[in-house]
Amino acid sequence: MSTLIWNLLITxxxxxxxxxxxxxxHKDLRSALIEAAIGLLPASGASxxxxxxVAKAAGVSHTAPYxxxxxxxALLAAIAQTGFERLSDAITTVVAAHDNDPQQQxxxxxxxxVTLGLQNPDMMHLMFGGxxxxxxxxxxxxxxxxxxxxxxxxxxxxxxxAGIFKADPPESIAITAWSMVHGLMMLIAAGHLRDMATLxxxxxxxxxxxxxxxxxxxxx
Amino acid sequence: MSTLIWNLLITxxxxxxxxxxxxxxHKDLRSALIEAAIGLLPASGASxxxxxxVAKAAGVSHTAPYxxxxxxxALLAAIAQTGFERLSDAITTVVAAHDNDPQQQxxxxxxxxVTLGLQNPDMMHLMFGGxxxxxxxxxxxxxxxxxxxxxxxxxxxxxxxAGIFKADPPESIAITAWSMVHGLMMLIAAGHLRDMATLxxxxxxxxxxxxxxxxxxxxx
DNA sequence: ACCTGAACACCGTTCAAGT
DNA sequence: ACCTGAACACCGTTCAAGT
Numbered sequence: 001m002s003t004l005i006w007n008l009l010i011t012x013x014x015x016x017x018x019x020x021x022x023x024x025x026h027k028d029l030r031s032a033l034i035e036a037a038i039g040l041l042p043a044s045g046a047s048x049x050x051x052x053x054v055a056k057a058a059g060v061s062h063t064a065p066y067x068x069x070x071x072x073x074a075l076l077a078a079i080a081q082t083g084f085e086r087l088s089d090a091i092t093t094v095v096a097a098h099d100n101d102p103q104q105q106x107x108x109x110x111x112x113x114v115t116l117g118l119q120n121p122d123m124m125h126l127m128f129g130g131x132x133x134x135x136x137x138x139x140x141x142x143x144x145x146x147x148x149x150x151x152x153x154x155x156x157x158x159x160x161x162a163g164i165f166k167a168d169p170p171e172s173i174a175i176t177a178w179s180m181v182h183g184l185m186m187l188i189a190a191g192h193l194r195d196m197a198t199l200x201x202x203x204x205x206x207x208x209x210x211x212x213x214x215x216x217x218x219x220x
Numbered sequence: 221m222s223t224l225i226w227n228l229l230i231t232x233x234x235x236x237x238x239x240x241x242x243x244x245x246h247k248d249l250r251s252a253l254i255e256a257a258i259g260l261l262p263a264s265g266a267s268x269x270x271x272x273x274v275a276k277a278a279g280v281s282h283t284a285p286y287x288x289x290x291x292x293x294a295l296l297a298a299i300a301q302t303g304f305e306r307l308s309d310a311i312t313t314v315v316a317a318h319d320n321d322p323q324q325q326x327x328x329x330x331x332x333x334v335t336l337g338l339q340n341p342d343m344m345h346l347m348f349g350g351x352x353x354x355x356x357x358x359x360x361x362x363x364x365x366x367x368x369x370x371x372x373x374x375x376x377x378x379x380x381x382a383g384i385f386k387a388d389p390p391e392s393i394a395i396t397a398w399s400m401v402h403g404l405m406m407l408i409a410a411g412h413l414r415d416m417a418t419l420x421x422x423x424x425x426x427x428x429x430x431x432x433x434x435x436x437x438x439x440x
Numbered sequence: 441a442c443c444t445g446a447a448c449a450c451c452g453t454t455c456a457a458g459t
Numbered sequence: 460a461c462c463t464g465a466a467c468a469c470c471g472t473t474c475a476a477g478t
Contacts (some may be wrong), residue, residue: 029460047267047351050451061462063453068460072452103439121350127410129349130341131267134411145412166440168433171416175404175426176433180396183403190347191354192365196391206395213388213396217437219323220386249441270470281443283472288441292471 030068030078032058037079038123046126051075077132081141083123088148090116095155102159107211109155110181114188114207118200121189128186152178180210250288250298252278257299258343266346271295297352301361303343308368310336315375322379327431329375330401334408334427338420341409348406372398400430 036057040049051072052062069075094112098104117124125131152174159165165173184207188197197203256277257269264273271292272282289295314332318324337344345351372394379385385393404427408417417423 045350045353051453052451061464062451063455063463064461066453125350128406128412129351130265130345130410131349132410133265134414137411146415163440165438168438172426172429173433173438175413175416176400176430176438179403179407179430180400181403182407183399183401183405184395185403186348186406187399187402190350190352191357192348193395194354195366196395206392209392210396210399213393213437214433215437215439217433217435218385218388218393218396219435220383271472272470281445282470283444283474284442286472 029058029060029064033060033065033068033075034078034082037075038082041079041120041122041126044122046122046129046131049076073132073136076126077136077138077141079123080127080132081138081144083120083127084141084144084148087113087116087127088144088151091148092151095151102155102162103164103215105155106159106177107208107215109152110177110211110214111204111207113181114185114203115200117185118188118203124185124189128182149174149178177214180214181207184210249278249280249284253280253285253288253295254298254302257295258302261299261340261342261346264342266342266349266351269296293352293356296346297356297358297361299343300347300352301358301364303340303347304361304364304368307333307336307347308364308371311368312371315371322375322382323384323435325375326379326397327428327435329372330397330431330434331424331427333401334405334423335420337405338408338423344405344409348402369394369398397434400434401427404430 033054037049037054040053040057044050044053051065054075055062055065058064065075069078091109091112094108095105098108153170156165156170156173156177160167160170184203187193188203188206193206197206253274257274260269260273260277264270271285274295275282275285278284285295289298311329311332314328315325318328373390376385376390376393376397380387380390404423407413408423408426413426417426
């Protein structure tokens with residue numbers, strides 16, 4: 001049968017085909033692949049994921065992913081994008097829970113950043129570990145990233161208006177805060193602080209300590 | 221010829237063989253492989269390095285590396301080890317250049333950490349990006365890492381004795397400082413701050429800003 | 441302590457052809 | 460919008476055998 005007629009046929013009655021024969025597994029294979037990949041991440045690692053493995057986990061042939069992603073790195077980018085959105089959402093929730101208290105917002109958001117990151121270290125390595133080519137990062141990806149950063153800057157500005165934070169450029173302060181929690185999270189995730197932070201509680205404790213140091217400085 | 225006799229022969233007159241026939245390329249293939257790998261790092265990326273590629277660049281067969289490394293990840297670990305030593309050495313030099321001034325030592329060491337890291341972002345991703353299994357990290361590796369951290373703690377303690385830094389546990393302060401510079405470096409290396417830090421001078425500038433914020437805090 | 445060469449299972453990617 | 464199946468070049472790893 002010609003491809004054209006076939007396409008008309010299946011796009012017209014997707015559900016029917018899904019019920020009658022077991023050929024088309026997913027309404028949204030794209031999401032299913034991303035989900036399967038996230039499930040495989042802990043076992044394979046960010047740099048050990050294989051397209052064929054992901055396809056098999058999603059129950060499709062190893063060529064099927066190419067219908068939704070240009071190549072493997074496009075799939076990886078989509079996974080990282082999902083991770084970034086989840087991180088962003090979680091922090092937004094935490095921030096909303098401490099309304100009108102910029103100082104607490106900052107500390108709690110930082111703590112959430114570290115805690116959530118350490119729940120998915122492989123996701124963090126995918127998002128921040130240089131697996132993805134910075135030049136190839138999708139526009140969507142950058143938007144999510146910039147939106148998160150803008151939220152952080154907004155907290156700083158609110159704190160400055162309330163007379164809590166000093167009057168330096170808010171972007172500078174935001175980068176300082178982000179660098180700190182990001183560095184702590186990455187160091188623990190990569191196993192470089194195993195002596196002092198193996199358990200989640202220890203990581204949480206450390207994130208509060210560095211949060212305090214950020215606020216008050218380390219000078220006497 | 222039997223392997224035993226052959227081994228006796230070549231171990232007894234390595235240089236002769238090297239001159240007479242072009243078969244044994246390296247006195248120290250292990251180092252040559254690491255060096256070749258470091259050279260390939262910028263082109264291949266931390267997770268794109270292939271053993272065969274490295275062997276070819278070193279001018280040996282693709283099975284030769286197995287004489288010196290158990291497997292690919294052992295080679296990667298050795299590369300990371302080299303990177304860690306270089307980073308450690310560079311910081312030791314900077315610290316030595318500002319003797320008896322713990323505050324400046326801290327700021328300059330941080331700046332050097334960021335600057336040097338950004339000169340080899342792929343090396344940083346290999347060292348800190350989760351490419352290596354934390355459990356597999358060699359003892360040597362951990363020793364270098366711990367030695368560096370001990371040096372940082374020592375600076376903090378000196379500053380506390382001099383009455384410059386506050387009297388918190390020096391390990392807490394050390395982790396705070398390390399997290400900050402590490403986070404900044406990793407964020408820039410992964411391309412997440414391209415708006416504010418593409419040039420090395422901007423990175424250097426940022427590292428000084430966060431250093432200042434670390435010292436004085438962000439509260440008013 | 442290296443070499444060649446073959447072999448194995450796996451990988452990303454690209455086809456042609458089918459439903 | 461999926462499928463199978465074959466193909467390609469590449470990969471990590473393991474051999475056997477040679478120098």
